[in-house]
Amino acid sequence: MGHSIPEIYGSLVFNDKIMREKLPKDMYKALKKTIENGTHLELDVANSVAVAMKEWALEHGATHYTHWFQPMTNFTAEKHDSFISPTVDGQVIMDFSGKELVKGEPDASSFPSGGLRATFEARGYTAWDPTSPAFIKDRTLYIPTAFCSYSGEALDKKTPLLRSMDTLNKEAVKILRLLGNTEVKHINTTVGPEQEYFLVDKDLYNKRKDLIFCGRTLVGAPAPKGQEMEDHYFGTLKPRVAAYMHDLDEELWKLGIPAKTKHNEVAPAQHELAPVFDTTNVAVDHNQLTMEIMKKVAAKHNMVCLLHEKPFEGINGSGKHNNWSMSTDTGVNLLDPGKTPAENTQFLVFLVAVIKAVDDYADLLRISVASAGNDHRLGANEAPPAVVSIFLGDELTEVLKAIENDEFFAGHGAVQMDIGAKVLPHFVKDNTDRNRTSPFAFTGNKFEFRMLGSSSSVANPNIILNTAVAEVLHQFYEELKDVPAENMDTAVHELLKKTIIDHKRVIFNGNGYTDEWIEEAEKRGLYNLVSTPDALPHFIDEKNEKLLTSHHIFTDAELHSRYEIKLDNYVKTLHIEAGTLAEIIQKDLLPSITTYMEKIAQTAALKKSVVPDISVSAEASLLTQLTELSEAMTKDLETLKKDTAMAEYEAGKDLLKSAKLYQSVVLSDMEKVRASADAAEVLIPDSILPYPTYGKLLFSISD
């Protein structure tokens, strides 16, 4: 018998229980104060924690420690130092000090800094984030940290994320005070990111250069069967997949990651894992670990886990739905409608603040999920379109209408109250419908931001969301702060009414895929930033720069560096894709087609040598088709190469121009080449085709 789940859960985490056991009482209290209120950590406390951590880590077989951080890539970074410290007599002791715990100084010059530092300025430092627990993985103690340049500029995603949580906390508490709430001291944002992924057999994967280099297929004709039967969604788990999911859960649980739900998704070979929600910065760390462990566990099962947003054309892509809310230290979810009129008022203030925030900063939210991969996913196959809008459901929409029109809300579940015309409506929670075409959907007591791509960190979207909501709450506070208590209800009502009128354009409960909606959205003045190069320039728009700098999320320099990094990443991704496609066509597919044509021609000639009058029309037809396709491919490949070189040349001078060239020219060149390649693929036998088909890849996990 193995260990029970409660026994293994968090067994590799330096969690609260271990801290209480291992730390002297006063040290434990001081640390808790730092974790909960962000107070400064004294060196004696850090020393005490370091000793406890080291002891605990050694007991669990650890030999090294690492400051784990999240540079401005989609990955995490780590450099391992052993605990050994040589003694004069040629022995070693295992040593770890408070100073080493609190601060590291990695030579971090090779990480993207977007011009914040030149490569020769190697210095950067990592600072312990005590709000996210340390853990052990592969015999190393992992210490979650924030990563800054020596002059204090953020070089990671953690620092701005913590800043955004901080600013939202400050503004939310101020508003709660105005509304008469005297108990709440702290609010946290919470996130539960649903993670979608594909599993393919490793042996097949190894034969696909596109998957290896780009994470997505660049060629591949549709399989005879795709997702049209809708028989995979929630379908019985195949034993090999079930075994994988079981191992994955167990590894995640050991790390204290609350993996809760697992199921087959809509596309063949697609699956999902959803954790219970957590404080945002912990959820961000956990999601990074989840992605890493998904890949590692897959390898043990001779499979590969694909986290790309659109690994296969024509079927669903993979998203990461960000279930977001705000909760108080008194245990109240601020997006829960509640049961009393006061709770309803509080809820409506936060709800309407989110609506305004999403409308005011729709462009930033779009940018926060923008990547080359996600561009292929958005707008089809159950992924939301690029236009950011909010789904509220019928009931809440009615509630807002009632406020707008100074009417009583008389809908389902409403409680009538006859105490004057301008009273806020009282209603009870109603579980809203699901709308899979909505980018930002209210789901009863939280918002589901569905635009996030499966491979990206959840940090960026949450940084924007937290900051935008903080800004609106700040504006609300400014409007309400001088209102006498007896007039507060009316003032809140007026503020909500005005905000609803100004921002209801962002609410849309219908089908986000239709052309009518795109037209309507344009009429409403909403952004439709279709691709990453369309979206990115808005990152440095004045209003956005003002938002992010005034809340001290980014300095001007940090903001511009992130803009550069995003553009650079887009350009490099497209460059790799174009190069990979060229290689597949030139080195693999065209030679295979030639081999096959040779065979056909030989067969035809051979047939004729035996029976001179025999028909060779089948061979002739195939030869003609393949010749035409090869010629088209060769011609389009030349264009692709030429345009790629041009876009690459531009990259050295003007990154945005280069990104636009890749998007508008190189991508369509690639599509052209692919069209011929896929048409040829269906004509040649699998034994000659240099890569496995969609059919094989998608239905490879058969037992």
Ligand SMILES: NC(=O)CC[C@H](N)C(=O)O
């Ligand atoms: N069932 C679903 O929610 C599918 C979601 C879809 N895979 C996406 O990209 O977001």
